[in-house]
Each structure stands twice: as structure tokens, then as C-alpha cells.
Amino acid sequence: MSAATAVAPPGAIAAALRWRDEATAAPRAALVEAERLLSGAAPEGELRVLARHIAALAAVELGRVDEARRHVRLGLSTAQRGGWPKRAAQLQLTLAWIELERGATGASWANLAAAEPHLPAEDRPRATCLRGLLHCQRGHHRDARMRLTSALVHLEGDRHWSANALLGRGLANLYTNRLTEAEQDLAAAERIFAADGRGMRAAACTHNRGCVAFRAGDLPLALRLFEEAAAAGLDGTANPEALVDRGEALAAAGLTRQARSVMEQAAQRLAATGRQGRLAETRLALAGCALRDGDPAAAAEAASAARRLFRGQKRPAWAALASAIVWQAKLASGQNTRYALTAARRAAAACEEFGWRATAAELRLAAGRTAQLAGLNSVARKLLGRCAQLRERAMPPQLRALRWLAEALLAEQEGSTSRLLRACRAGLEAVDGQAAGMAPFELRVHALGLIDELGEVALRAALRIGDPQLVLRWTERSRAGALHRRALRPPSDPRLNAALVRLRGAVLDAQRAADVPSAMSTVAELEERVRHQAVLVEGRTDRLRAPAELGEISAELGDAVLLSLFSERGRLFAVSIVDGEVELHVLGPEAAAESQAVRLRHLLARQACGIASRAAPMFEHGVELAATELQAQLLAPVLPALDQGRELVVVPTGRLHLLPWAVLPACRGTAVTVSPSIRCWLGGAARARAADPAGAKVWVAGPHLDHAETEVAALQRRNGGRVLTGARARTDLVLSELDGARVAHLAAHGHFRDDQPLLSCLDLDDGPLYAHDLDGLRRSPTTVVLSACDVGKSAISKGDQLSGLTATLLDRGTATVIASVVPVPDERTAEVMLALHDALDEGLPPAAALAEAQARHGETGFICIGYGGG
DSSP, X not given: OOGGGOOOOHHHHHHHHHHHHHTTTSHHHHHHHHHHHHHHSOTTSHXXXXXXXXXXXXXXXXXXXXXXXXXXXXXXXXXXXXXOHHHHHHHHHHHHHHHHHHTOHHHHHHHHHHHGXXXXXXXXXXXXXXXXXXXXXXXXXXXXXXXXHHHHHHOTTOHHHHHHHHHHHHHHHHHTTOHHHHHHHHHHHHHHHHHTTOHHHHHHHHHHHHHHHHHTTOHHHHHHHHHHHHHTTOOTTTOHHHHHHHHHHHHHTTOHHHHHHHHHXXXXXXXXXXXXXXXXXXXXXXXXXXXXXXXXXXXXXXXXHHHHHHHHTTOHHHHHHHHHHHHHHHHHTTOOSHHHHHHHHHHHHHHHHTTOHHHHHHHHHHHHHHHHHTTOHHHHHHHHHHHHTOOOTTOOHHHHHHHHHHHHHHHHHHTOHHHHHHHHHHHHHHHHHHHTTOOSHHHHHHHTHHHHHHHHHXXXXXXXXXXXXXXXXXXXXXXXXXXXXXXSSOOOOHHHHHHHHHHHHHHHHHHTOSSHHHHHHHHHHHHHHHHHHHTTOOOOBOOOOOOOOHHHHHHHHTTOEEEEEEEETTEEEEEEEETTEEEEEEEEEHHHHHHHHHHHHHHHHHHHHOOOTTTHHHXXXXXXXXXXXXXXXXXXXXXXXXXXXOOEEEEOOGGGGGOOGGGSGGGTTSOEEEOSOHHHHHHHHHHHHHSOTTOOEEEEEOTTOTTHHHHHHHHHXXXXXXXXXXXXXXXXXXXXXXXXXXXXXXXXXXEOOSSSGGGOEEEETTEEEEHHHHTTOSSOOSEEEEESXXXXXXXXXXXXXXXXXXXXXXXXXXXXXXXXXXXXXXXXHHHHHHHHHHHHHTTOOHHHHHHHHHHHHTOOOEEEEEOOOO
């Protein structure tokens, strides 16, 4: 008997068929079995065909699509020569699946069409399922849903392909914003895969449920589901598209550097494995990340490359999506010609036609705003009108806010102030609702980005009306929103705590390492791990406090005066409250104030570091000149009241949050409280009054700081309380003592991180104590004094959102933080701190105590943040 006519034993064929059916559940074992069969099967036998099929299915599951394709083609050739049309058709169906994985939809359609006439009846519903998946890949989501629903009717009993169909229909529902149906289908598919032992497929469903959560605006849940999928075995190396989804969520969380790194890793892996379809999607995701990161040139380049790939793959829906991103990037880079706006309108229309309604709305909004600024009002009305008409089932909060922003801009153009303010209120409610489920502080900061834009539109309207109370109400609505919602319980997480411990150890190791670059690389990797882990913590935030009315503010102010600063299109404004009277003031160019503030901080920092005696008069004159000019611009509305010795509460804006106010002539010796918002100030007042007067006092000295131990020892002798120095100044002990204390004083080297503000830290005996550590306090101390350089500073993002050590303390419930915003010489710091606590013990409120202490010792670098009364 020749090899060509050899027949394998029926038992061997049945065993091979079982392996073929189980290859996706146990791909590595299946590959071993396929190799065993190939080494012993006849060159032209049916068993060899089945062995190739087993190997192909296992390789696909492991992400090795080129290897899978080779096995299928060899098996197909053997089946055709041996005269097994049924086996050939089944292999061709698998080849259609593989080509779909590679993104070669044209080849997938061709193989499916060639296979269908020869498939046995039990395989035809699988072909229908694959046809539905192809429709989904091409962006024909309505057709995909119809085909996959039909396939599911006939796949009863075929659990594996039923799960495939549910997975595909879940994705089609996701792309058409049928998010409830998407979650149901994906959860059902996950259950089937898990029950059948197909852990990788179940993990992929968990991951795709994360995509649903991301589309619904629930970023914390999305990140947690992505993490669960990875922990369950979803391998980013074998499934690089999972890395892309994680990258998009990380970008939305504000972790853009980490997001771009993850996406580049995915792109390299996809290119190496020949998966051009997924590579195009990754390039598009990179474009979106670059656009979010404020890099429109990189976004346009990446989106253009993705569009070329999509067009080559005959995927017009995805090409339309890429075109929309290209034009978003071009508009963001300043292109505002009629040609650009017309092209953007066409791109948005094409996007909407293929079901990408959210992206179409974003592009129309961007184009409408560009047209407004270019004076093309009729074009702007058309674009904004289409965006405002957006009505989606279960619209995510960010998309609802975007729609309301378009409505507000349209109302602004039409001069309808009442309609504009209604739209802005509705938009703010949508964004605020999203923040309710976000315990991680960093997520709240970035999720509230649209508040700034909605607030700008409302503020412009309020300024046109000229009503100072209305202006004050809208500045309060739109600023520092992340601080207005405290996490209901500490967002503590064992994995985050473990990551922080490892990071602390790595920092200490780096300080004594011989190979410094390698040690610092380890530190950087662990920092990224901490940031990633920090956004995964679970929890909810408390009820949003409404902006205060004038009566409540005036009652808390008493004889003090309030100055709330804000900017609008480069001009600086202020609202003052003096004796219950509210007034609006124009303070001139914002750039002038900010440049003087930067100059002043620079001069003070140089003085603190030490300067030659002959240069001292020049620096002193420079400081005096900058301080006088700043005072003339910023404090003119309230100078008469300050001259009467009244206290000042100031709500800064932009870089003025970093201003050492005590250096201004009218503020020397005057109690000045600096607060992120009036709501934060009033909240601090309530917490200060509720504090236990018998609460503990804690004094902490970090290592390698001259005078630190002497300072805290003297404070403890004068004021009592607990002191932690040397080996006792360890992170766990310090946090335990801080929790619930009335007063906490920390004298340590401080490091402010503008690039990663929640990694700002204080040096302790076992390494840095980070802002992330403070986030785990159940009850933050009522008053915290940070006797360390620069840690009073905060990173400032859109909407005057603040991040850093002080913002974290305020978020956790501290009423008052006293800290420096410029370097302060160690020898003067100890004297100021002793005088400060003496004044506090005498019953002076924090702001007044600080003013007296600094005036007595000629210091100006510390500010009182939050609430300075008491």
C-alpha cells in the first residue's frame, strides 16, 4: 500500500479530531501532540492533515499567526492532493480565521467563500459566525450583529464557537455604543470559555469588558478589568492588541508617557508577527495618545500612517476613523482655513456614517471652535449644531459633557445667555457624575478636564453680564474639582503598598550603588509601577459640595477680605469680597503677573542658596521691585482693607499658586491664607472646628537634615506630644502616628516632582514618604507643618487642578498645611518653626501664627494653605 493511499486507524483519527477541538484550550500541549503526529504520520495521509490543523489552531492561540498560516497551507496542500475535500474546506475556514487575525480581510473573505460550498453541515454556522466577525472587522457593525445573532441560533451545543459569536457580537455592540448588550454578551462568552478551561479566551473577554467600561466612562473599572485579564493569563506578547487598549486607558488616566511606551511595545510585537490589521489600529491609538498629550504633529503623522494601512487592507470604516484623528490633529496645530474646515466636516460625516459617532462629535466640536475663532460663524453654527444634536443610548459622561459644551458654544454664538448657562450646568453635572466613582486622586484630576472648558464658556458669559456674584459662582464651579470630592475611605491597596515599599528600598539602594545609571533605571521602573497601581484602587467619593452663597462666605470671612483670581483669554481678573460687598476687577495681562512671580521666586531661591555679599543689595532690590509690581497688579482692589490690618484669603490661579505672598509689602506680618478654591477653604473651616482639641501632636525629623532633630526635640519639649527621630522616623510608624493627629510637624528633606506630583516626597529613615502614602490615611492631621524646602508647591493642570503633597493632604481631610514654596535656609527654618508653634499654642489661628513667626525672623517662603482661621 502506497503512502498516498494509506489509511490511519479510526481510533487515531478520532483522537486527532479531539485534539483539534481542544487545541485552543491547551495550545502548548496541542503543539507537542501535532509534532508527534507529524513525525509518524504518512506524508500524504489524513492524519497528517489533521496534525497540521491542530498545529495551526494552537499557533493562532499563542499569537504566532505566520506559523499558523504555514501549517494550514501545508495541510491544505496535503488534503487537496489526497482527495479530502471536507478536511480541505475546514482548513480553509481556519485560514480565513488566520487572515482575519492578520488584518488581511480580503484574503479572509476569499478563503471563506472558497470553503463554504464544501463544508459539512456542522461547520456552516461557524462560517456564518466568521462572516459576522469579518463584518465587524470592516466596521459593518449592524451586519455583524445580524450574522452573529443568526449563527448563535444554530450553534447551540457548539460551546466554543457560540462563545466566539458572543465575543464578536459583544464587540459589535461595543462599537455601536450598545454598552449594556456588549457587557452581557462578553460576560456570557467569558463564562463559557472559563467553564471549558479556555482561560486565555476567558481572559480576553474580561479584557474586552474593560473596553466596555472604558467606553462607558468608568476608567477605574476599565483599568481593573485590564489588570484582572493580565493576571488571568492574557499575555500581552501574544495579544498585543490588549496592550493597545491598556495604553489608551493609561492615556486617559493622564499616564501618557507610560501609555505611549505600552503602545510602541505593542506595535513592535504586531509588526514582528505580521499582524498588519492590529498594527494599523495600534498606530491609530498612538495618534490619539499623542493628541491627548498635546503633540498634534506626532498625532497627525501616526494617524496618516494608520489611514494608509487601513486603505490597503480595504477597511473603509477604520480609514474614516483615522482621517478624523488626522483632522483633529491638524486643527489642533492651528490650521483654520476653509479647506481644512471643509475637510474636517467631510471626515466627521464619513466617521458618523460608519458608526463612529463619538469621534465625529469630537471632530465637529474642534472644527466648530476653530471656525468660531476664525470668524466663520455660519460654518461654526452648522458644525456645533450637529454635535449638539448627538443623542446616544447610554452616552458616557465625557460624551454627554462634550455635547453640552457644543450646545453652550452654539448658544454663545447666538447670544442666548440663559441657554448657555443651562448647557454648562448640565455638562458639569455629567463630568461630576463620572468623578463619583473615582477614588484615585490622579484619575479625578484628569477626568475633570472638560470642567475647565465648560467653565471658560460660562465665565465669558458671566463677564459679559458683569455680575460679580455670577462670575464668582462660575469660577468656583470650574476650579479644583478633584479636591471637592474626598474618597469616602482611604484608597489603600496591598499591591500599591508593596510597590511603594519596593520603590523606597530601590531609592536607598541607588544612593549607595556603584552602578548609578542601572540603579536609577530600576527606580524609574518602580515609579511607573507605583503610578499604574495607584490608579487601580477601588472606592467612591463623597457628595459634591455646591458652591457657597455669599452669605456663607461673608459669615466665615468676618473682618477678613477675600480675593479670588482667575484668567480669561490671557487677561487676569479678580472678584473681591470686603464687608459682604462683592466687586469684579480687571487686573491686566496674566503673562505680566506670572513673569514677575517667576522672577521673584528665582531671586528668592538664589538668596536662599547663598550669594556674594557684594551682590546682596542687587538681589534685595530685585525682590523688592518684583514684589511691589506684583502687589500693584494683584492686590490693588483690597489694599485699603489690608492697610487696616485685615487678614487676606486669596484663591490664586495658574502659576500664582506658587507665589510666596508674604514677600508682598502689604502682606508682611499680615495673616494670609492661600486656598485652591472657596469650597476648599470652607471645607477646611468645618474640619478645623470639628477637630478634637485634645488630639495628639506629632514631631518627625528625617535624616541628613541639619537642625531637624534639634528642631523637633525643642518643639516636643515646649509643646508635648510624640517625637519620631532616627530609626523611629520610618514610614509605617510615621503614618500610624499621623493618622488622626491634631498637629503634625515634619522636618525633612523634601522633593517636589513636577513631572509626577504624587511622587513628591519627604525623606525618612527607610526612604521617601510619598504623596501616595499619605493618600492611605484614614483621618489626615488637622494641621500639618512641612518644614522642608519646596514641598508646598503643586503641579497645576487645567481648571486649576492641583497635585502634590499639599493637595493630597487637603484631599484626605487636613484643614491647614503650612509649607514653603521657595527654598528656605535651614538655620532660619528652625527659628521660624519654633515661633510658629509658640503662637499656635497661644491660640493664634494658623495664618496669623505664621505671619507673626515669619515677620519676627525676616522670612517669607512659607505659606498657609487651605484654611488659616481657627
